[in-house]
Amino acid sequence: MQDKGLYYAYWVALLTVTLVGMGAILVRFTEGLAVTNLSNFVPWGLWVAFYIYFIGLSAGSFLLSTLIYVFGVKRFEAVGRLAVFTALISLVAGLAFVWVDIGHMERFYTVFYNINATSVLEWEIFLYNFYVVILLAELWLLLRRDFIRAGEGEGLAAQICRLLALGSNDVSPDSVKRDMGLVRILGAVGIPVAIGVHGGTGAIFAVVAARPYWHSGLFPIVFLVSALASGGALLAFLAAFFTKEGRRDRALVPTLGKLVGGLLALDLLLLASEFLVGLYGNIPEDMAAYNAITQGPYWWVFWAVQLGLGAALPLLIIFNGRTNVSPTWVGSACLLVVAGVLGVRWNIVNPGFSGQQIEGLGSAVLPTPRAFPITRLPSQLPEPTQWFFILGTLVFIGAVSVIFFHLLRQLREQRAGVLARSGAALGLLALILGSLWFIANNIPMSTAAAIGPSLTAILPIPKEYAATRFSSAYTPSLIEWLASAGIIGLAVTLFTLGIRLLPMEGEPVKEGAWHVRP
């Protein structure tokens, strides 16, 4: 990001998203969970999906970092610190999602002393904390010598680094050796912890005997494999586009990509196994979930996001001999994987609630409108919030436009095709028009649910595939989306600050400096 304009635009876009999102979180804080579209049939929604998504990213990238620091796979060394740092930020984001999701946010700390040993969730909370400690310690040990080195300079970054060195000033090879020895131990301890962190998160669902779709021994394993795939993919993407090493060592990203491809294939195999066994079983509640996934209102999440963009396309790119040598191609494919896993997570949480626990239960409950005014925006928001929101949207559009134009200019310099340019321009136009339409029409926030029908209208898909007869009765509200954007924005902000201010790539370690033999 040498370009000043691009740099500012990036920050403006990021900060508006974050600020608007924080506003949404504030609304959620004052109004309670009534601002969500959750109900007593679907008590967990978008935020829980994001929660398991980020915990997965965290566990995945951490486990990959242990390849380097515990098993000595030097190939990936360039992304080692990045991996640990990503794991930390993702974990924090994941925990933020649980936090906004609980009904009494102010009581979160009681989980530390009201302990229930039979609750998987309780075990997980303790594991998450143990895991944070490991991550922090490991990251510090990895960065320590560079903190000291960078702290000698001038300016803000140097000052921060001096502070973060925590008074340590020993840069001798011996101390580095000791650091790396400790990192190795921490990493080794971290492996079972990370497996517990994400496998256990899967177990939160798997132990629920009342919901046959979740209740399978394969579930925690599926969690782990998809976590590894998404974590690896995130690293490959970051390495391809945000590190010097990724550009220098042109084999790094493709190698990571192949690893991701393999994990993705394994994930698909597990998915197939789950589906086939489940379908064969033909248990009504189970079937309700599979029907909801494949032909419910969110069919497109499964077919298009999870399988198409998130698996088939990236696999094609990663295993195609012509594309898989280019970091840019593989990095982009990996970005698709990262996005696709979000579909996987959605399809873990949401379909679990599509069956009726007792036949007819859905038609028994007195019809109650659970449509809270704030699910429509902006006209029904209180006045100042409305303006805040509109302003935010406009600033965001502006900033994104700047980013677009810069990218376009770069493309021109590289003599990229007219196609790419016009595609980008069209995308920008669509974004601007869409946002204006959004502001003008106060569209009810069933956007997620509206995608299905509009896709069916465009694509040659049999009508039944968008049938609402397997309705899941839940579509995230605007506040849910915005709050999610806020948390993600905050995570990206922290991440960007981290890679800009901290010595995330560091000096390459001299051969043998940290190769402590066991």
Add this chain to the structure above:
Amino acid sequence: MKRYAMVIDLLRCVGCNACTLACKQENHTPPGVSYNVVIPQEEGQYPNIKRLTIPRPCMQCDQPPCVKVCPVRATWKRDDGVVVIDYEKCIGCRYCMAACPYGARYFDFGENYTERGNEFERAPSPEYGQNRVREKGKSPIGNVRKCHFCLHRIVKGEEPACVQTCMSRARHFGDLGDPESNVSRLVKDRRAFRLRQELGTEPSVYYLK
């Protein structure tokens, strides 16, 4: 020792939902929260069709999956068999709702039937003898709520509101610990069964079919 149980005679139930309403009256529950529901089920194909209505309170399971999963021990099974929730402890994570096989748990999103909440809605609820008034940001808003066999009534020797109100006397309430009680005799009936027994939840609510 007391072990409270309920027996519901499905042949007597006419599906009038009086129990649902009596419960709402008693516990001042908001929209979307209905400790008791009456589930309509149809059996067979037209013209040989039979309609069945199954009232469903909380089953007060002896092996309650909801209790097992709660991260903060906010919900537990009392010695007398009633599964209760401590509104002050509950963090509102809704894990118990996911785990209950009967859909018997409800989250209080804080809504009212009328915009501000009318006099009735603002009146304290006698639940657990705590006389809580529902106020924004305070429990039980933001908590999970469920049927508690009208614990506040049974400690006074009264029947749960739904039992008292049932005009066809389909509901029976009593103590399984006493072999002579009405429920002890009824559960031995050949018609007695329990919902989703295969999950090992050991419900304390029996049905006669």
